[in-house]
Amino acid sequence: MSQFFGADFDQLQSQDPEIAAILLSELDRQRKNLQLIASENFTSPAVLTALGSTLSNKYAEGYPGKRYYGGCEEVDKAEVIGIERAKELFGAEHANLQPHSGASANVAVYQAFTKPGDTVLAMSLPHGGHLTHGSKVNFSGKWFNVESYGVRKEDELIDYDELREIAKRVRPKMICSGATAYPRLIDFKIIREICDEVGAIMWVDAAHFIGLVAGKAIPSPVPYADVVSFTTHKVLRGPRGGMILSKAAHAAAIDKAVFPGMQGGPIMSAVAAKAIALKECLDSAYQDYAKQVILNCKALASALEKEGMRAVSGGTDTHLALIDIRSTGINGKVADERCGKSGITLNKNAIPYDPETPAVTSGIRVGTPAVTTQGMSVTEMPIIASLIARAIKDGADDAKAAAIRSEVNALTAKFPVYPR
Numbered sequence: 226m227s228q229f230f231g232a233d234f235d236q237l238q239s240q241d242p243e244i245a246a247i248l249l250s251e252l253d254r255q256r257k258n259l260q261l262i263a264s265e266n267f268t269s270p271a272v273l274t275a276l277g278s279t280l281s282n283k284y285a286e287g288y289p290g291k292r293y294y295g296g297c298e299e300v301d302k303a304e305v306i307g308i309e310r311a312k313e314l315f316g317a318e319h320a321n322l323q324p325h326s327g328a329s330a331n332v333a334v335y336q337a338f339t340k341p342g343d344t345v346l347a348m349s350l351p352h353g354g355h356l357t358h359g360s361k362v363n364f365s366g367k368w369f370n371v372e373s374y375g376v377r378k379e380d381e382l383i384d385y386d387e388l389r390e391i392a393k394r395v396r397p398k399m400i401c402s403g404a405t406a407y408p409r410l411i412d413f414k415i416i417r418e419i420c421d422e423v424g425a426i427m428w429v430d431a432a433h434f435i436g437l438v439a440g441k442a443i444p445s446p447v448p449y450a451d452v453v454s455f456t457t458h459k460v461l462r463g464p465r466g467g468m469i470l471s472k473a474a475h476a477a478a479i480d481k482a483v484f485p486g487m488q489g490g491p492i493m494s495a496v497a498a499k500a501i502a503l504k505e506c507l508d509s510a511y512q513d514y515a516k517q518v519i520l521n522c523k524a525l526a527s528a529l530e531k532e533g534m535r536a537v538s539g540g541t542d543t544h545l546a547l548i549d550i551r552s553t554g555i556n557g558k559v560a561d562e563r564c565g566k567s568g569i570t571l572n573k574n575a576i577p578y579d580p581e582t583p584a585v586t587s588g589i590r591v592g593t594p595a596v597t598t599q600g601m602s603v604t605e606m607p608i609i610a611s612l613i614a615r616a617i618k619d620g621a622d623d624a625k626a627a628a629i630r631s632e633v634n635a636l637t638a639k640f641p642v643y644p645r
């Protein structure tokens with residue numbers, strides 16, 4: 226049976242040893258290094274099985290029961306199950322599991338609620354937003370008039386008074402909240418009020434934190450928002466992909482915007498994998514996991530502060546921390562490189578009001594979804610913080626980087642990933 230699920234690795238090795246070797250060495254990299262990229266995780270073997278299944282062969286343009294191709298009986302069942310699980314998990318009125326990615330989901334949101342040239346208000350990218358929230362190099366910034374709000378300089382928290390003032394001035398069609406590098410909770414009640422005051426659609430891009438919502442570890446935007454878009458592969462721990470939740474009143478607009486508005490055939494292996502991940506999230510063990518992700522991140526941020534670095538906004542309420550590393554005398558780009566050489570995978574990241582360019586930055590972003598999946602707890606966070614601090618300081622030296630890397634390997638060996 227295994228060959229039907231893409232699991233016949235021996236066959237791949239004899240057919241295409243070059244690619245087989247890459248699959249193995251990537252598995253090795255994921256097992257041995259510390260994975261601290263806040264938007265990554267280790268999905269379950271069950272999810273990987275669906276991704277590598279024959280569902281990948283099926284064209285299924287349209288929606289369950291209304292497809293443009295025959296032979297969709299089986300994939301229809303998977304999509305219906307996934308939609309029902311998403312609605313149950315998030316208490317949502319409508320769910321669309323077809324977007325190929327978070328960025329694709331966001332294209333659909335723009336298409337459902339706006340026309341090119343309309344004004345949209347979103348968090349500025351340098352303060353933690355996302356490319357699809359109006360960056361000039363992205364379709365959003367090219368086709369829409371995107372105005373931005375940001376965080377206050379004093380406390381690095383979203384300035385809701387400023388947000389309201391800008392909204393009243395620019396009268397946006399849609400207000401987007403959600404970010405990729407904002408470590409704090411967002412007040413969705415205030416944002417709903419502002420949207421109502423100016424007649425804007427409330428869009429939450431929950432890609433980063435939706436897994437924490439699924440695990441009931443932080444408040445949900447779903448009761449407040451008209452539409453919530455997200456990726457399924459971050460804390461949520463599903464396959465790489467996107468999803469959209471909305472109020473029932475917007476269901477037809479969202480579905481039309483995804484297909485035929487923005488995509489052709491959905492990737493049905495990914496849709497089935499999303500359904501599996503949603504079932505996993507409905508389990509109480511996932512709720513424990515989501516809470517542990519936050520506890521670990523708080524512990525990591527505070528341990529990095531003890532190592533002499535500064536957590537932006539003074540800490541975190543979520544799965545990620547943004548660390549201002551200027552005290553080390555090393556910029557984000559060099560820190561990222563030195564950590565990589567030492568077996569620690571993280572990313573350089575701009576901090577609010579960063580004096581450096583986005584390619585250099587004064588910060589790093591760290592996240593705990595992956596290390597928590599592999600079973601690490603608050604006990605390991607000071608060890609990780611010390612390894613990061615040493616890598617930033619000494620990682621230029623090959624021998625010192627190798628020594629740190631072997632300590633990283635010893636630590637990760639105690640928490641094996643995909644042990645089989």
Ligand code: DSN
Pocket residue numbers: 263264327355405
């Ligand atoms: N690339 C994602 C992240 O790392 O935050 C956002 O899309």
